[in-house]
Amino acid sequence: MTPKDGAADADAAGMTALHRRILAAVMAGSLILVGIVGFALLGDSDNGTQEAQTAAGSDGESEGSDSDSDDDTDAESAVSDSDDADPETDAEVAGAEQSRDEAPDHSSDSSTPTTASTEAAATTASPTSAAPTTDGSATENEPETETESDPVAEADDVDTTEAEAESEPDAEPAEPKGSVTIAFGGDMHFERDLGVRLANETTTMLSPVADMLADADLAIANLETTVTERGEPTPGKAYNFRTTPQVFDALKTSGIDVVSVANNHGMDFGLVGLQDTLDAAEAADYPIIGAGSNADEAFAPYVANINGQRIAVIGATQVLDNSVRTLWTATDDKAGLASAKEVDVIIDAVAKARAEHDTVVVYLHWGIEGETCPAPRQLELSDQLIAAGADIIVGGHAHRLQSGGLKDGAFVHYGMGNFVFYKYSGDSTESGVLKVTVNGRDIEGYEWIPARLSNGVATAVDDQAELDKWNSRRSCTDLTE
Numbered sequence: 089m090t091p092k093d094g095a096a097d098a099d100a101a102g103m104t105a106l107h108r109r110i111l112a113a114v115m116a117g118s119l120i121l122v123g124i125v126g127f128a129l130l131g132d133s134d135n136g137t138q139e140a141q142t143a144a145g146s147d148g149e150s151e152g153s154d155s156d157s158d159d160d161t162d163a164e165s166a167v168s169d170s171d172d173a174d175p176e177t178d179a180e181v182a183g184a185e186q187s188r189d190e191a192p193d194h195s196s197d198s199s200t201p202t203t204a205s206t207e208a209a210a211t212t213a214s215p216t217s218a219a220p221t222t223d224g225s226a227t228e229n230e231p232e233t234e235t236e237s238d239p240v241a242e243a244d245d246v247d248t249t250e251a252e253a254e255s256e257p258d259a260e261p262a263e264p265k266g267s268v269t270i271a272f273g274g275d276m277h278f279e280r281d282l283g284v285r286l287a288n289e290t291t292t293m294l295s296p297v298a299d300m301l302a303d304a305d306l307a308i309a310n311l312e313t314t315v316t317e318r319g320e321p322t323p324g325k326a327y328n329f330r331t332t333p334q335v336f337d338a339l340k341t342s343g344i345d346v347v348s349v350a351n352n353h354g355m356d357f358g359l360v361g362l363q364d365t366l367d368a369a370e371a372a373d374y375p376i377i378g379a380g381s382n383a384d385e386a387f388a389p390y391v392a393n394i395n396g397q398r399i400a401v402i403g404a405t406q407v408l409d410n411s412v413r414t415l416w417t418a419t420d421d422k423a424g425l426a427s428a429k430e431v432d433v434i435i436d437a438v439a440k441a442r443a444e445h446d447t448v449v450v451y452l453h454w455g456i457e458g459e460t461c462p463a464p465r466q467l468e469l470s471d472q473l474i475a476a477g478a479d480i481i482v483g484g485h486a487h488r489l490q491s492g493g494l495k496d497g498a499f500v501h502y503g504m505g506n507f508v509f510y511k512y513s514g515d516s517t518e519s520g521v522l523k524v525t526v527n528g529r530d531i532e533g534y535e536w537i538p539a540r541l542s543n544g545v546a547t548a549v550d551d552q553a554e555l556d557k558w559n560s561r562r563s564c565t566d567l568t569e
Contacts, residue, residue: 536559
C-alpha cells in the first residue's frame, strides 16, 4: 500500500466516524422534537377538552379576572347559570373577582402585591380570554371546575380576600354615651297683652323661662295656639287662639327646643290655620311635633342626638271635642293632629320609636281642666305607653299644676300647668319647670323648679312651700317619689 492509499483509508475512516456522530445527533434531535410536539399536542388536547367541558356546563360564564375586555358581567348571574358549578368553588371565585384595571397579572409575576377592589368583588366579575404570557404562549385563566383546579389561583384568591379585609379601614369607635337632662314646660299661648309683648319684646319677653332652662340639654313645651292670620274660628268653641310667626323667634331665645301643637287649640282656625302653622314653623326652621299633612307626619318624633344618646319626642292629644274629633284627627290621607284617642296608633308610634332610640319621650295634652289630680283615662294611657316603651310621659291641659313621679321604671308627670298664659292670680298661676336626667332608659334623677306666672310668663320662685305643694299632689296619683 502506497502512502497515498493509507492516507485515503485514514480519511475514509475519519469521515465514517463523523457520519456516525452526525447521524446519532440527528436521531437524538428527532426524538426530542417528537417529544416536544407530542407534549404540545397533549396540552392542546387537554385545553380543548376543558374548554369544551366549561362551554357545555356554563352559558356565558366569566372565565377569569385577567381580561382585556371592557365589558363586565354579573358574578351572581355567572354562578347561577352554571349547571356543573361547585357552590363553594364558585363562591370563592365570585368573592375574589376584581375589576379589569385593578386585577393583578399572575402570568408575569405571581409575587406582585395586589390591591383588591371591594366594590368590584362584591358586584361584578370581568370576562376574560386567553392572556398572553411573556414568552408568547397563552394561558387560560378559568374559574375552577370539578375537572381541574389551580392551587396557585386558589392561593391568590385567598390572599386577595384577606387583602380586602385588611385594607378596609377600622370602624370609628362609637361615641361614648352620657347622661341627658330634659326640661319640660307647660301650656303657652300669646293672646291679648301677651300678643302685644310678643310684637314689642320678641327676644326678651321669655327671659325668665330662659333662666330656668339654661342648663338643660333639651327643652320641650306645649304651644296651645295656631300660627295664622287666616281661617275662620271653629264654631261652638268659646276660645279660639292664634298668634303670629314671631312666636318662633321668641321660642328660640327662650331655650325651648321643640313644641307640641297637638292640643285642643291646634286647629282652632281649621285646616288652613293648621297649614299656616306648619308653614310658619318650617320657614322659621323651628321643630314642631303632633301635627302634619297625614298621620305618619303627625306622629313622627322629633329626634335629638345628645351625648351619644338618640332621644325621640312624640306629641299627641287626648283632648279633642267629639264635634271636631273626625275633622281634627290626622289620617293616612288627611292633615290633622296626632290623636291619643286613637290608642292603637299612638302605641304603635311609641313602639317604633322604642326600637330605634335610646330614650322615648311622649308629650301629651290630657286631663280635666281645673283638676289637680289625674283622670282615670290618664292613668290607663300612661300604663299602655310605658308597656309600649315610653321612658318619660309629660303633659298638660288642666291649667292647674299636678304632680309627677316614677311608675314602672318610667317617669310620668300628669299636669304641668300654665307656662305662658294670660293668668295673673290664683291657682292657675302655679307653674314650674320639670327636669329629668336620663341615660338611655335609666331615670337617674329628676327636679321640680317651682314658678309662678309673672306678667303671664313663668318665673322661678324660691319657695319651699311651693315645692311641698307639688310633692303633696302625688298622693292622688299612681306614682312614687
